[in-house]
Amino acid sequence: MKHLLSIEDLDQEAVDGLLDRAESFAEVSKRDIKKVPALRGRTVVTLFYEASTRTSSSFELAAKRLSADVVSVKASGSSVEKGESLKDTVETLSAYDPAAIIIRHPQAGAAQMLSEWVDAAIVNAGDGMHQHPSQALLDLFALRQRIGSIEGRKIWIVGDVLHSRVARSNIQAFSMMGADVTIAGPPTLIPRGIEASGCEVRYGLEGIEEADVVYLLRMQHERMEESFVPSIREYARLFQVNSRRLNPRQLVMHPGPVNRGVEIGGDVIDSDRCLIADQVASGLAVRMAILFELLAHGGETHANAEGPVPIGEPA
Amino acid sequence: MNEVIDGLPEEGAGNGVLPAPLVQRPGPAAKVLIRGAELLDPAAGIAGARDILIEDGTVSRLADPGSLDAGDGVEVIEAEGLHVFPAFFDPHVHFRTPGQEYKEDLETGTRSAAAGGYAGVIAMANTSPPVSSPEQIEALRDRASHVASIPVGFTATVTRDMKGTELTEMAELREAGAVGFTDDGLPIASARILRRALQYQAMTGGRIALHEEDPELSGKGVMNEGIVSSELGLRGVPSISESTMIGRDAAIAGYEGGAIQIQHLSAIESIEQIRRAKLDGVDITCEVTPHHLCLTDEAVRDLDASKHKMNPPLRTESDRQALIEALIDGTIDCIATDHAPHAVHEKEVPYEAANMGVTGLETAFSSIYTELVLPGRITLELLVEKLGCGGIPFGIEPFTLAEGSRANLCLVDLEAEWVVGEDGYESRSVNSWCAGETLRGRILVTLADGQVAFRLRSFSLGVA
DSSP states (O other): OOOBOOGGGOOHHHHHHHHHHHHHHHHHTTSSSOOOOTTTTOEEEEEESSOOSHHHHHHHHHHHHTTOEEEEEESTTSGGGGTOOHHHHHHHHHTTOOSEEEEEESSTTHHHHHHHHOSSEEEEEEETTTBOHHHHHHHHHHHHHHHSOOTTOEEEEESOOTTOHHHHHHHHHHHHTTOEEEEESOGGGSOTTGGGGTOEEESSSTTGGGOSEEEEOOOOTHHHHTTSSSOHHHHHHHHOBOGGGOOTTOEEEOOSOOOBTTTBOHHHHTSTTBOHHHHHHHHHHHHHHHHHHHHTSTTOOGGGSOSOOOOOOOO | OOOOOOSOOSSOSTTSOOOOSOBOOOOOOOOEEEEEEEEEEGGGTEEEEEEEEEETTEEEEEESTTOOOOOTTOEEEEOTTOEEEEOEEEEEEOOOTTTOTTTOOHHHHHHHHHHTTEEEEEEOSOOSSOOOSHHHHHHHHHHHHHHOSSOEEEEEOSBGGGOSSSBOOHHHHHHHTEEEEEOTTSOOOOHHHHHHHHHHHHHHOOEEEEOOOOHHHHTTOOEESSHHHHHHTOOEEOHHHHHHHHHHHHHHHHHHTOEEEEOSOOOHHHHHHHHHHHHTTOEEEEEEOHHHHHOOGGGGGGOOHHHHOOSSOOOOHHHHHHHHHHHHHTSSOEEOOOBOOOOHHHHSSOGGGSOOOOBOTTTHHHHHIIIIITTTSSOHHHHHHHHHOTTGGGTOOOOOOOTTSBOOEEEEEEEEEEETTTTOOSSSOOOBTTTTOEEEEEEEEEEETTEEEEEOTTSOOEEO
8 A cells, every 4th residue: 555545545454454553553542652663754744725623633643653753734824825736835845755745635636646746655634525534444443443343234324425525435435344334315415326336325314223323424504505405404303313313222423523413413422322532532543553554564555464563662 | 671681691791791711821732642542531422542633732633543643843642551531620629819828829729630630620719818809800810821720710709708798799700700609618698698699690690609508507516427426526517507508599599590509519418409409490500529429427537637627527428329329310410629728737736626628639530530430339431521521510611532622631541559649749738638548540641721731740751
């Protein structure tokens, strides 16, 4: 694995390997000294063209925990605001000879373009409505920690699938790992022909009791102004997942940030069945694993290597 | 009282006599003998091996192979095994003059066309600024008379500066030499404005070419709406964006007796609209591009905007097959490239941010020959005919190889294999949808209005 651009870059074995690795890193995070020297002397650039809290902070921290030097560039307040093109910005940053560039960009394919322009390993931290592979991997990790394998499990993804890169990566990732994926939402927010990617499509929550996991997507207020839904109130009435709609064995996930009382009831967030905190915690370990696999593991996918490599002593 | 004019007048915007529709840089008249090539001119019923002698820029003799001798100063091409077709005509190219000469200009654009076997093109008016005044038409024609290596015709916009609100001075534009009218690049959103233009056209003539999409339905779409756009997370342009506008505009044209050309047809529903309008007797013609005949939205998966982002977008395999059928059954009148050059920096950006459009003049014949003729999907005769007849909607007759006609022809090696872009392009831009592809069939020489407009560098001519 040279880059992580899309879930399609991985197979089941590679995912399992990454998650095994993440488990060892989760261990490290429980130590007093949380740093390992794996990437000492190497440079990791984070390049964020969109606002982000979880993803940018956890990638940054992941790189630092691996002892890399980290340069964080945000579009606002940088030369991007002066009209510098993506290519020129990236070539400028390449002068620092980064081992990896982690990019978030509002347009699909930006990460792929970087991979064609520079030698660094490219990690897609979200490109337009296209892909967000590290999110899907951390979701898989959180699920594995809680319920083990998701093979044969039923997972419902509910909400604004149309505008969601998380949904696109997760449909692929969940299906690849053997889960049955159903997507549910108002027809205006379901992409045309999405069933071709192997998921079932529903226009309501009837039947949601079959789901082992309910994965909720953020519902943005702009969707109302764009006439995708008549009102957020009606959306919440039809699609909000709250305790009344769930039975105790069902798990709930959400990539954040949540709109309490819109797509998700506050009672669910505060309950045991909610994995949101697990997801955030998984982010750090999984992103350490991604950087480690790309930079410290000779570009080999884990599937081709021996079991987890012992992690070095604290730096 | 104003006199009532029925249909389109043969000539004259109102009263005056119109200038010649096409303009070219003057040059020496060709004196060439092409020996033993396979001639193919389906419309004139010419097929088979012949010698073809061009003197003073005119096809002076066709004769059995090996029977003609070259006179003094006549270039001889030994062409056994090669083919000669009437040169092609493209009614839809973007040459970017004035204002965007960094993408293309009249010189590079016409060179690019000549390299594709074309001896006539019609340039679109969505330049910067758009071509909305008679003075601009005159200036363009003057420029073409200095630099154009093949004859070019110019369109003017339907609405002033393409703003969609006021008509241009269509009569004066015709008198200045506009061969037709188009806001191509943008639809005419207002049905009222299009209706007025079509009413006015009864006096001025000049077909109105329409870029059909409903901006409300296209929204911010960047590719065909369908399975691929859903998986890639790219905003889609639904096929109904095109077909509903064609339905609207065909109805208006039918009601007013106007003449319209539907540009770059892409969707199956659109073909149905055209069929119905033609049955109803509407004066409607339409084009299809080589890329819509050869590619589908599956190609967009590589997110290569330079090769695969254009408007209308590449659609599905069933759309593509329907376009081929419509070309065969005559619903589609001609092949037009919509040659749309863009600079590298406008394409080397994420797919959604890239400009729309691809170049096509240099590869039109070879791409369709490779993708559709060689596998037996369409005949070579049909391809030659449909590449040649694009001028008819604008009153320009197709070129012919018949004795006594001006020499407008291309010499083609159907066996040649070449990699597109390997030796660069004649166009100033490199956003060819075929870049890097291996194609069969190559244009060796093009004669345009009696002049040698192009010869492939690796193919030299001997002088007798």
